[in-house]
Amino acid sequence: DAKTTQPTSMDCAEGRAANLPCNHSTISGNEYVYWYRQIHSQGPQYIIHGLKNNETNEMASLIITEDRKSSTLILPHATLRDTAVYYCIVRASGTYKYIFGTGTRLKVLA
Amino acid sequence: SAVISQKPSRDICQRGTSLTIQCQVDSQVTMMFWYRQQPGQSLTLIATANQGSEATYESGFVIDKFPISRPNLTFSTLTVSNMSPEDSSIYLCSAEPGETQYFGPGTRLLVL
Numbered sequence: 139d140a141k142t143t144q145p146t147s148m149d150c151a152e153g154r155a156a157n158l159p160c161n162h163s164t165i166s167g168n169e170y171v172y173w174y175r176q177i178h179s180q181g182p183q184y185i186i187h188g189l190k191n192n193e194t195n196e197m198a199s200l201i202i203t204e205d206r207k208s209s210t211l212i213l214p215h216a217t218l219r220d221t222a223v224y225y226c227i228v229r230a231s232g233t234y235k236y237i238f239g240t241g242t243r244l245k246v247l248a
Numbered sequence: 249s250a251v252i253s254q255k256p257s258r259d260i261c262q263r264g265t266s267l268t269i270q271c272q273v274d275s276q277v278t279m280m281f282w283y284r285q286q287p288g289q290s291l292t293l294i295a296t297a298n299q300g301s302e303a304t305y306e307s308g309f310v311i312d313k314f315p316i317s318r319p320n321l322t323f324s325t326l327t328v329s330n331m332s333p334e335d336s337s338i339y340l341c342s343a344e345p346g347e348t349q350y351f352g353p354g355t356r357l358l359v360l
Contacts (some may be wrong), residue, residue: 182340235296
């Protein structure tokens, strides 16, 4: 079973920040948090990952709580092309297996 | 990162036949993976394919149904054997050049 829980769906207005939460309350000290998205049944696209510090790249920011039991992916200025299913995955360093949950279906509204 | 291509992108097949899906990576990688995504579902790992060794299959998947080859560090194939309509899915390969997996575009298979 997936080690994460996410809301089934969310809406966000175009141009606004999209904040996607993920709960991983059983995360271990050596497990990273990864985020992927899947647009219209294409292959999943890597977004960002982190261990305990907040991370930012050209696509998004990842905010991990101090106790690491939850995280939030932030798309700062959502566009219609960000409409996708977003997956939050935890995986231990040195292991390879991704367990995909059901993800959050984000719809960006014009 | 890694750029991954798959062939074919889609196919329609008759039950009882087999289809081989090819996966090409633009760099040498030790670990490649095959996933299945059934209609409306999330991704499920079928097997891990390391070059030079037999593939490791996840629970519920067997080599006779999903034989995998890994002839070199940039290429892998997955065969879906003796297909039935229940095999209609998207099949995805991925590769892990560092600590992140990158996915191919997928192969959409419809079995009639």
